[in-house]
Amino acid sequence: MKCVQVLGPNDLVIQETEQPKVIDDHDVLVKTKRVGICGSDMHIYHGTNPLATYPRVIGHEVTGEVIEIGPNVTKVRVGDHVVVEPISYCGECYACRKGRPNVCKQLSVFGVHEDGGMRDFFTLHEKQLHVVNSILDWEDAVLAEPMTIGAQSVWRGNVEEGDSVLIQGCGPVGICALKMAKLKGAFVYMTDLDESRLQFAKKNGADVILQANDKNLVNNIMEKTRGEGINVVIDAVCIPQTFELGVRIASPAGTVVCLGFTDIPSNIQQLPITKNELTIVGSRLQTNQFPEVISLLNNRTLQMDEFITQTFKIEEIKEAFDFIEKNPDKVRKALITFE
Ligand SMILES: [Zn+2]
Ligand SMILES: [Zn+2]
Incomplete structure (x- = not known):
């Protein structure tokens, strides 16, 4: 499978890697469908995100389809359409105890501190996935994270x-x-x-x-x-x-x-x-906002017409970054599509 990896500042490659496997009982294997390109991805690429570490598979605005689940997974089923909640946290520090795990001392963000979603398949703990209505277009589902x-x-x-x-x-x-x-x-x-x-x-x-x-x-x-x-x-x-x-x-x-x-x-x-x-x-990332945003997307209360301005294939990632940088006036949200 293919993945977009930033090896270091201004050094981005498309790598062939092995498809990840379900290892943990709570792991979920997801086939990626759409990944939004965010300003913070550009910062990781240019070495101007002080929080990122390298090498890194970028991408934290992610939606896809569940392909396989670990034996103890209860939150999602095979075939579900899901979006990624990109934060994982300790659950014990002051911020976590205060209900603010998005600023956990040991916060790890998918696509920033750990490999993200700009690849054909990925695995995540079920708690970091949320099911969306499968009649939603992938183009709508992928907007859950930015929302x-x-x-x-x-x-x-x-x-x-x-x-x-x-x-x-x-x-x-x-x-x-x-x-x-x-x-x-x-x-x-x-x-x-x-x-x-x-x-x-x-x-x-x-x-x-x-x-x-x-x-x-x-x-x-x-x-x-x-x-x-x-x-x-x-x-x-x-x-x-x-x-x-x-x-x-x-x-x-x-x-x-x-x-x-x-x-x-x-x-x-x-x-x-x-x-x-x-x-x-x-205001950093989000705390407990996914359920509300997903229900607003599911029932079409939240509609984002003309918000997505460009789509690119994974092979075109460099062109995509280039286009976004040279045409800030023409880009609202650009997506990478996976088939
Ligand atoms: Zn973002
Ligand atoms: Zn914590």
Whole structure:
């Protein structure tokens, strides 16, 4: 079988390897069908993901069909369509005990710290697989993982009905957060530099779209919120300026949600945080978001029209990476298809 392996920074190969076998009683053998390409895959490829280790089979947005199960597997059956929950954790550390295994001390992410799904077959413990309705297209099922990232940011921001939400950035994470925030009943503002991305956000339910580089952005939002500011800011751009803007524009008792990995410091004053008693939270991967996202996909509440913009075969992985880098304006989500 084939797999996409990153040997080290900027060194990617398609390898022929042996098909993995069911060894553990709880192992499940899955035939891969679709794998989404995520920004973090690109970072692993370029050596700019500080958390990744090499060599690595990448891919953590994965869906496929169950081919074989270990003797004690109860959660899935042969023939089931499944999506991968990419985290495994110790279950004992402080974070795990607090119900936040996504930041476990010993966290291992499929496709980051251990080999992932960009290969024809893989095995995983049954607890890391979730069954999806088999009438769903593979193209819809594969969006479960990116949707959980959006769902997590909305959960971390404690978004509730009627809240004003500002999502900075109309890329894939921003759009997934938008979908989840709208399902919670929020009024959503979105910013971006790219007009076509803003229009796509509008089409997907954004109530107000705003040019990120407009000099009057802050005044404009303050006016639109009658001077209150934004209840929940979700920063899906993740540069120092967007974090700074979030703190500045958050309403009293508001929340700012960070998703960034940058180590460049932001220039943040304490005054607005104390005065407005802001909550500033990180949002990483997801905690317990798969069941809700899958049920929303299963019953078609969550529809992601035109979200997938390109598909490539596994042999074309280098072309795919190349295309994504050279055409950021044309790519929302690109997939690798397996047959
Ligand atoms: Zn991802
Ligand atoms: Zn733990």
